[in-house]
Amino acid sequence: MQPNFETLAMNHITIKDLLQSHTIGETVTVKGWVRNFRSNRFIALNDGSTLSTLQIVVDFENLAADTLKKITVGACIEARGPVVESQGSGQSIELQASEVLILGESDPNEYPLQPKKHSMEFLREKAHLRPRTNTFAAVLRIRHHLSFAIHEYFHNRGFFNMHTPIITGSDAEGAGEMFNVSTLDKKNVPFTENGEVDYSKDFFGKETNLTVSGQLEAELAALGLGKVYTFGPTFRAENSNTARHLAEFWMIEPEVAFADLDDNMDLAEDFLKTVIQSVLQHCKEDLEFLSKRQLDEEKSKPQAERNELSLMERLAFVAENNFKRLSYTEAVEVLRNSKPNKKKKFQYLIDEWGVDLQSEHEKFLVKHFGCPVILYDYPASIKAFYMRLNDDGKTVRAMDILFPGIGEIVGGSQREERYDVLKQKIKEFNIDPEELWWYLETRKFGTCVHSGFGLGFERLVLFATGMGNIRDVIPFPRTPGNAEF
Ligand code: 4AD
Numbered sequence: 001m002q003p004n005f006e007t008l009a010m011n012h013i014t015i016k017d018l019l020q021s022h023t024i025g026e027t028v029t030v031k032g033w034v035r036n037f038r039s040n041r042f043i044a045l046n047d048g049s050t051l052s053t054l055q056i057v058v059d060f061e062n063l064a065a066d067t068l069k070k071i072t073v074g075a076c077i078e079a080r081g082p083v084v085e086s087q088g089s090g091q092s093i094e095l096q097a098s099e100v101l102i103l104g105e106s107d108p109n110e111y112p113l114q115p116k117k118h119s120m121e122f123l124r125e126k127a128h129l130r131p132r133t134n135t136f137a138a139v140l141r142i143r144h145h146l147s148f149a150i151h152e153y154f155h156n157r158g159f160f161n162m163h164t165p166i167i168t169g170s171d172a173e174g175a176g177e178m179f180n181v182s183t184l185d186k187k188n189v190p191f192t193e194n195g196e197v198d199y200s201k202d203f204f205g206k207e208t209n210l211t212v213s214g215q216l217e218a219e220l221a222a223l224g225l226g227k228v229y230t231f232g233p234t235f236r237a238e239n240s241n242t243a244r245h246l247a248e249f250w251m252i253e254p255e256v257a258f259a260d261l262d263d264n265m266d267l268a269e270d271f272l273k274t275v276i277q278s279v280l281q282h283c284k285e286d287l288e289f290l291s292k293r294q295l296d297e298e299k300s301k302p303q304a305e306r307n308e309l310s311l312m313e314r315l316a317f318v319a320e321n322n323f324k325r326l327s328y329t330e331a332v333e334v335l336r337n338s339k340p341n342k343k344k345k346f347q348y349l350i351d352e353w354g355v356d357l358q359s360e361h362e363k364f365l366v367k368h369f370g371c372p373v374i375l376y377d378y379p380a381s382i383k384a385f386y387m388r389l390n391d392d393g394k395t396v397r398a399m400d401i402l403f404p405g406i407g408e409i410v411g412g413s414q415r416e417e418r419y420d421v422l423k424q425k426i427k428e429f430n431i432d433p434e435e436l437w438w439y440l441e442t443r444k445f446g447t448c449v450h451s452g453f454g455l456g457f458e459r460l461v462l463f464a465t466g467m468g469n470i471r472d473v474i475p476f477p478r479t480p481g482n483a484e485f
């Protein structure tokens, strides 16, 4: 007989299922973690299936004293009994426990999560336990839903999911911010005659790193399958200690043959709106909780910095309104004439065309236009080698999408599909064309117009949850000096 998950593992019901469909009087078993235990009688039980806790009423006179003693905050228990209408307010049903089993004890004097508000910083140090808090469980459920909605979006539109390598020999973004992957003996590193590390003796016979992007390989696949996307871990060894940077994050990179930059912008905008809409539809309970949480957070900020819109309103706004599209050149004009530039309030003043935009400028533009902004046609000198050169010879078909409170959430481009131009660009960027022979060959054999973009998954989760720090939207963040758990 085939093992049946329903009968094997589900000899208990999740709190989510119980709250959704129940019959008064029916006897059920639930399992979860004690959030609170009041008056030796009322257990608030949470099992992670939903934000809601289930109230379990124990009959303390008939419960073994030893069991009663072990019903403590953090303990894992199983309870069985009939579902009854709730006497208290705020919930429709409760469980009248006739049996309680202690599955895992928790010493109340040592358990770090008490039924009170803990700071995000404190919880980061307890990342192994934070999935048991309302806030992180809500974030993780929304994170899951977003991931699912992303796969669904592309699958429904004929894209194929590609698994691109995590260990790579190339630096796709050319920024040189990579983590080396090596099995060389650190106490006895082999050197070449020139005094450089001899990677020919290393595991792969060449120097390898953790990938900064799956794009180059996604392009190879798109030029055979038409429409593909990656959704994988990405690594950047940039020493940025900000609320928006991780050393290990997840990136979604669609790549589309026969698409130009306009198609690319259309895809990115529709994609973002659709997945946000999906979360609004399916994660109401968690979003309402995070909305309230954010409102409390806003109250502690100075008036001028407060968000005028609630989290739910902001999500709806982005899902329903068109993004503002303007060229880099137009954006620089707006910035140059802006108040903070004239009053020298920007840390980096905008005085000439060609400068890279900082996050303060991106945030200004989003505020200025009051909606997400797509900037395109950036100076070639501040963007990666693979972007298609415009006829002006100085700008490339790049696009960045800027989001409220986040800044850059998407970076993409139309790719340089012309062999000679690409080869020239590779040389100008001081990359050895030999290293990218396989990438260049796709331009030699059946090249075509194609485009794609990269969405930083955690930046999307940050936006969708209204959390303030990217470390709080990934279960176990990797940042400079931090790889615990
Ligand atoms: O703009 P980036 O560097 O673009 C690329 O990697 C291209 N290969 C994408 C493509 O065209 N296929 O990165 C894309 C996005 C950024 O817009 C940002 O959302 C996110 O990845 N990102 C980070 N997220 C968290 N921590 C970091 N250190 C990030 N660096 C980039």
Ligand code: MG
Pocket (backbone or CB within 6 Å): 400, 408, 410, 411
């Ligand atoms: Mg970028």
